[in-house]
Amino acid sequence: GAVVSQHPSWVICKSGTSVKIECRSLDFQATTMFWYRQFPKQSLMLMATSNEGSKATYEQGVEKDKFLINHASLTLSTLTVTSAHPEDSSFYICSARKNSGNQPQHFGDGTRLSIL
Amino acid sequence: QQQVKQSPQSLIVQKGGISIINCAYENTAFDYFPWYQQFPGKGPALLIAIRPDVSEKKEGRFTISFNKSAKQFSLHIMDSQPGDSATYFCADILSGTYKYIFGTGTRLKVLA
Numbered sequence: 001g002a003v004v005s006q007h008p009s010w011v012i013c014k015s016g017t018s019v020k021i022e023c024r025s026l027d028f029q030a031t032t033m034f035w036y037r038q039f040p041k042q043s044l045m046l047m048a049t050s051n052e053g054s055k056a057t058y059e060q061g062v063e064k065d066k067f068l069i070n071h072a073s074l075t076l077s078t079l080t081v082t083s084a085h086p087e088d089s090s091f092y093i094c095s096a097r098k099n100s101g102n103q104p105q106h107f108g109d110g111t112r113l114s115i116l
Numbered sequence: 117q118q119q120v121k122q123s124p125q126s127l128i129v130q131k132g133g134i135s136i137i138n139c140a141y142e143n144t145a146f147d148y149f150p151w152y153q154q155f156p157g158k159g160p161a162l163l164i165a166i167r168p169d170v171s172e173k174k175e176g177r178f179t180i181s182f183n184k185s186a187k188q189f190s191l192h193i194m195d196s197q198p199g200d201s202a203t204y205f206c207a208d209i210l211s212g213t214y215k216y217i218f219g220t221g222t223r224l225k226v227l228a
Contacts (some may be wrong), residue, residue, distance in 0.1 A: 032214060042139035043218045093159045102147035
């Protein structure tokens with residue numbers, strides 16, 4: 001199997017708070033993980049690529065100081081939304097791919113973030 | 117800009133019918149062509165994928181057909197069930213990277 005666990009599944013917090021989302025590959029090692037954002041009834045939009053032991057690479061238009069990514073081990077990547085505001089409310093999804101060869105991405109169940 | 121064109125955007129099928137979703141890609145370097153299934157409030161789950169050296173792959177009620185010359189692949193859901201009601205995404209890979217480019221998604225509703 002290829003299980004990716006994402007936590008928390010749902011978070012509500014006040015504007016100005018920082019929120020950390022964890023993404024874990026439970027039964028495989030993942031040098032590379034990805035963070036996506038999805039708006040209602042839309043496709044997934046890649047925000048950044050998380051690389052174990054090195055800096056994340058961000059897609060155009062994504063603020064790296066706003067969305068901090070840390071990939072400290074082969075099974076864990078974290079996304080921190082700093083000083084969150086209502087416009088950051090969205091569904092955030094991570095994915096991971098196995099290290100060997102060109103493997104499909106496996107996704108977590110997403111985190112629903114609501115900023116009041 | 118590399119794109120993935122998916123059709124239709126939405127699909128309504130009677131229970132027991134066949135659901136067909138199509139995807140047109142650009143990058144022929146992809147090692148596999150996946151379909152993902154996403155239920156509301158959940159992340160996408162890999163449903164089925166096909167390698168480019170194979171023209172068809174079947175897993176239960178789900179079949180992928182691959183047409184390399186036309187750069188298209190399709191998902192067929194036989195004997196569609198209400199539990200298949202979900203959004204389906206195909207994906208291509210951005211040339212020279214492991215990054216996915218997703219199709220726009222197809223919202224399937226299977227009527228009981």
